[in-house]
Amino acid sequence: MRWFPIFRRFRRLSDFFDRFSTEDLAGVLANVGLPPAAKIELFATGQNALVRRLVLSDGRSLVLRGYFVDRQKQNGFAHWYMSRHLAERGIRVPAVYFRQVFPFPRGKADVEVLIEEFVEGQVVTEAVRHDATVRHRVVETLVQLHSDRSPCPGRPWLGSPSPDPMAEVLDKVPVRLDRIRKQLAEVTPQEAERCLRWFRERVARRPVPESYELIHCDWNRENVLLTPNGEVVVLDLVTMAYGCFESDLVDVRWMFFDEGWWREFCEGYFEKEPSRRERFEQNAPLFLASFLLIKAARQASGAGKALERGDPALAETRRAKSRKFWKLLIATMEGSPLG
Secondary structure (H helix, E strand, O other): OOOOOOOOOOOOHHHHHHHHHHHHHHHHHHHOOOOOEEEEEEOOOOOOOOEEEEEEOOOOEEEEEEEEOOOOOOHHHHHHHHHHHHHHOOOOOOOEEEEEEEOOOOOOOOEEEEEEEOOOOEEOOHHHOOOHHHHHHHHHHHHHHHOOEEOOOEEHHHOEEOOOHHHHHHHHHHHHHHHHHHHOOOOOHHHHHHHHHHHHHHHHHOOOOOOEEEEOOOOOHHHEEEOOOOOEEEOOOOOOEEEOHHHHHHHHHHHOOOHHHHHHHHHHHHHHOHHHHHHHHHHHHHHHHHHHHHHHHHHHHHHHHHHHOOOHHHHHHHHHHHHHHHHHHHHHHOOOOOO
16 A cells, blocks of 8 residues: 655655654554654764654664655665665665655655664774774675676666766866865866866776676765674665775775775775776776865865855865865875875
8 A cells, every 4th residue: 555645835855754754654654564653863973854763662763764856866766776686685784664755745856755674783983993803894795795796887777877987077077176166266277177187187098897896885984884793784875886896995095994994904805806906006096086076076065155154164164174185186196195
C-alpha cells in the first residue's frame, strides 16, 4: 500500500519534515511493519534538520532522511540503490526500510524520504588514530569498494552517461576560478590563467583509464563507522559513482588525520593493490589540485554569501580559508610534495 499524506503549503523542506514527522510518520512506519516512533530528535553531531533519529516504541532506532528530488542527482534513489548494491557485495551499510517520493506543494520539486537502519558505533576519531587494526580495516573496506569496476564512469543507475571525470572537472575550472577571484584580490587574471593552463595540460597528458572504480566521493572520518564488534560500516552513499580511485585516496589525505597517517594508509592500500601505486604517483597532483580548487572556490562562495547577509566577520573567515587552499593549490602546481 502506498502512503501519500496531504500537505499544506511549505516554504522549506524542514517545514515539510516537521509536519511529516508529527502527523504522517506513524502511518508510513505501520505500512512497512514497524511500530510508531516514541521520539524524534536531531543527532548530537551535525545538527542537520533533514537527518533525524527515530526511537521506536520497541526501543529500536532508525534514521529519517529527506531530499528534494533532483532529476540529475536523485539523492534518495542513489542512496537506496547503493545500500542494496554494497550489501550484496559484502560491504556493511545501513539497511534501507523505506523510500518514497512525496509531493511538495511549493511546485518546484518533490521530496524523497528514506528511513534506514541506525547502526550503533563511533566514527573514526582521534581516540583510534594510532590503532593499526582500525586503519587496516578501513583500508580493506576501501580496497573492497574499489574492486567494483565498470568500463564507463558515472552513475549508470541514474540512467545518464558521463564523460571522463577529469574532463568534467576541467569544464568547471573557469567557474571556480571566477568565484575565487571575486574574493581574493591577489588572484590576478594572470594567476587564474596559469592555473587553468596547468589543469588543461595535466588532463591532456593523463592516460584515460581502461576501467573505473566504484568510489565513495566523500571518504572522510564522519562517513566511516566502527561498530563495537569491529565492523567498518560505510555511511553517506549519496555521491558514490564509478570514477578514479585516486580521488578517494586524496580525500583520505585531507579528511582523516595528518600526512604520516595518510602515508601509512596508502602503504596498506598499495600492499593489497600494488598495480595501482605507479598510476597514483603519476596522477595524484592532478587530483589533489582539483580537491584544493573545489575547497578554495566553496570558501570563496561562502564569503560572498556572508557579505550578502551583512556578516563581514564570517566573510573574512571564509576568505582566509579560501586563501589557504589557494596557496596549497599553487604549491601543488609548482611541484610541492602531496603532503
